Structures are given as structure tokens and as C-alpha cells.
Amino acid sequence: MSFHLELPGTFAHKLKESSRPLVGMWVSSGSEVCCEIAAGSGFDWVLIDGEHSPYSLETITSLLRAAAAYPATMIVRAPVNDTVLIKQYLDLGVQNLMVPMIDSAEEAEAAVKAMHYPPRGVRGVGSALARSSRWNGVPNYLTNASETLSLCVQIESAAAVDNAAAIAAVDGVDQVFVGPSDLAASMGYIGQQAHPKVTEAVAHVFQAVHDAGKPVGVNAFDLAQARSYLDQGADFAAIGADVQLLATRARALASEFCPPES
Template sequence: MWVCSGSPLVAEICAGAGLDWLLVDAEHSPNGLESILAQLQAVRGYPVQVLVRPPVNDAVLIKQYLDLGVQNLLVPMVHSVTDAEAAVAATRYPPAGVRGVGSALARAARWNRVPDYLTTAASTISVTVQIESTEAVVAVEDILAVDGVDAIFVGPSDLAASMGLLGQQEHDDVQTAVVHCLAAANRAGKPAGVNAFSPATANGYLDAGARFILVGADVALLARGSEALAAAFVPASGDDLPGTGASDGGISDSSTTPSY
């Protein structure tokens, strides 16, 4: 499942749920270096794999994530072989890549307590690249062939948008493109994952060869669960609720327009 709240407590709750893996997201969530570090520490004691998605395929940011101790990266918006090669290079020390050397200062090396970290670090890191555009779907076989790309993950929402089908990730054309990518990954002998909150769609992608899948998000579960409580216990008009008027010290009415 997605872990998007930025909360180490929520991440730990999710880590103890019995799920196989979590995705700590920093592309569409309020996660910075400090909150990612705290979540890595919070989930460390649980038998769950953790992927972390940076907001952009950037060597400097990826370097910081790796130094924090991130070992499984999900790199977004990889549209081409060049993008995939850049993602891999960001995880390798020179001469194999461009990762800056700072292991003496880094949690990843336990502050130089891990013997031979500089020579073994690459073997401890997985790189999953995200296929989420028509350009990437066309190039998927070549992207899969990039040395150091361990897996692909298909993002149907952005893929749908790139196909002119914004908000229609269940569209037949989108699903056909996703299945095409899953099949390409299976032929290449590399795992492929996909995001699918609909149980029917998720099961369909699993049947089509997806090896890992995202089927929920912490913030979505909280939003839908709290809405269900409101629907069950709050009258539609609110008129019959005691203590809701501003005049009697209750909760005052507010505009339906969100304020930030």
C-alpha cells in the first residue's frame, strides 16, 4: 500500500498490518528527507519491504535518499532509455555512476561501520523505474534492457493522462497498455508492478503477470473510513445535531470551500 501521510506513526501501523510492501511517496505527498528518515526508522523492525519514491529523477536527491538508508527506489517519470540510465547511474559510485561519496556521514553505511560499503553498496540497492507515459510504453522493452533496472512499475493514472484519457485509468486502451508492459517485463525476466485500487482491476493485472501491486493508500483509507462514519452518524442537514450551533458553544458552521 501507499504510505503518503508523512507520519512515522501511520507508517508503523501500516508496516505491522501483514502487508508485503509499502511505498513511501515523496512525489505527491508531504514527505521530505527528515520524514522519510523517521519512517524508515519506524518500520525497520517489521517484516515488510519498503520502496521510496522521490519526486523527480534527480541524482542529487537520489544521493540524499540513499545516504538516509533507502535501499529500494521507485523512480518516477522514466520515459526513455536515457532516463533509465540516469536513474541507475545515480545509485552507483564512480566510475560506474555519479553518486557522491559521503559514506562516513551516512546512515546507509552506519557511519562507516559497514565494512567495504563503497564497493558493495550497489548490490544492496534496487532500482524500479516507473512507466507512466505513451513514450515509455513504446520504449518499455529497451528500458527493461538497461543494466541496473531491476523492475518496472506502471502508473495507470499518468499513463491515462498521456493518452488523452485523464482520470480514466480503467479505460480499455489504458489497461491494454499496462498489460503490454507486464508482458514485456515477463519476457525480460524482470518483475513488473502496477497501481490498481479497484479489486477487479488489481486481480486482472495479477492474472496478466504483475508481480507486485498497490491496492490502497493510508490517506485514502482514512478519508473513506471517516466519510463512512459521517454518513452513518451525521444527519444530512446537520439540523438535528445537538451542540453544533456557534451560539451554544458548539462547532461553528464553515464554508464548503477548502481553506489552506
């Protein structure tokens, strides 16, 4: 019996088709259970965070498999803009990649090249050995691979804010995601993501990216700030993480039911 394998649509496709901003959350625990719950919770997208979480290549593969049966679009954040690591992530079956700490158009161009096979890019060819093509189960994967991938780059520094227009204009950058925490630190306001200077810089990036015709997103675990950014035109936002939600709720319950002894 023969059958036809087809990969899911990308985050770029989902954004284009949506009539509203897309809201998501992070999975930072490494737990397949948490990832499956997040993917089936009703969020539009879920970020598997390889930058600030203890993830091996095997962990990312397991999390992708845990979420595969659910409707949320899965995005994976690499820890660094590295051609070899990006190749490995793509071969695992990552279709929607987020690359952190992009400060210039040149760095964005390097990420784009890592995403694509020659002649457009420098991605190494190993699809017959990899989950990306479902081990050659996806017809014409090599020639159509670029259509199955979406690249999101992060603006997280004062220098990147200055270069936002040039970064967003790079062909092959599909979305830009603003990280206010690192941006605040870069600007001298560490831990003050809602500082007026920081939110002003975020608004500048929103405008620059939209002027380039690209979608822009933002990280905002403070829900009032998240609503503000969505009102300002964010096309997508991350509003929580599995570990953050568990820690916050657990502490609240403990505070209510286990008060300190007097």
C-alpha cells in the same frame, strides 16, 4: 563489545524469493504512526511516497526509522529523476528506490548511474557521514553498496509504453512499475484508469518487461482492477494508501452515522 551490522535484503531479493505476487500500500501522510502501522500490517512492502506527499529528507528518515523493526520491505519514491536528490535519498538509508516518469532508456540509464558509486555510476561518496552505511558500521559498505540497492522505474506515459522494452532492458533496472493514472492522462483519458485502451497499454508493458526478464508491478487502488492485473501476471501491486484508506472509511462512517438533515 563488537557486533556485526548487516543491511536488510532488497526488494529485488524479496521478489526473487517469493512464490506469489507481493502486495503493498503507500504512506502519503508523513505520519510515523501511519508508517509503523502500515509496516506491521502484513503487507509485503510499503511505499514512502516522496513524489505526491509533503516530505523533506528529515521526514523520509523518520519514516524509515519508524518502519525498521517490521517485516515489510520499504520502498521510497523520489519526486524526480535527479542525481543529487537520489544521492541524498540513498545516503538516508533508502535501499529500494522508485523513480517516476521514466520515458526512455536514456532516462533509465541516468537513474542507474545515480544509484551506484564509480566506476559503475556517479554517486557521490559520503558513506562515513550517512545512515546508508550506518556511519561506517556496515563492513565494506563502499565496495558492496550496489548489492544492497534495488531500482524500480515507473512507466507512466504513452511514450514510455512505446519504449517499455528498451527501458526494461537497461542493466541496473531491477523492476518496472506502471502508473495507470498518469498513463491514462497521457493517453487522453484522465481519471479513466480502467479505460480499455489504458488497460491494453498496461498489458503491453507487462509483456515487454517480462520478455526482458524483469519483474513488473502496477498501482491499482480499485481492488477489482488490482485482482485483474495480478491475474494477468503482475509481480507486485500497490492497492491502497494510508490517506486514501482513512478518508474512505471516515466518509463511510460519517455517511452511516451522520446523515444530512432533511
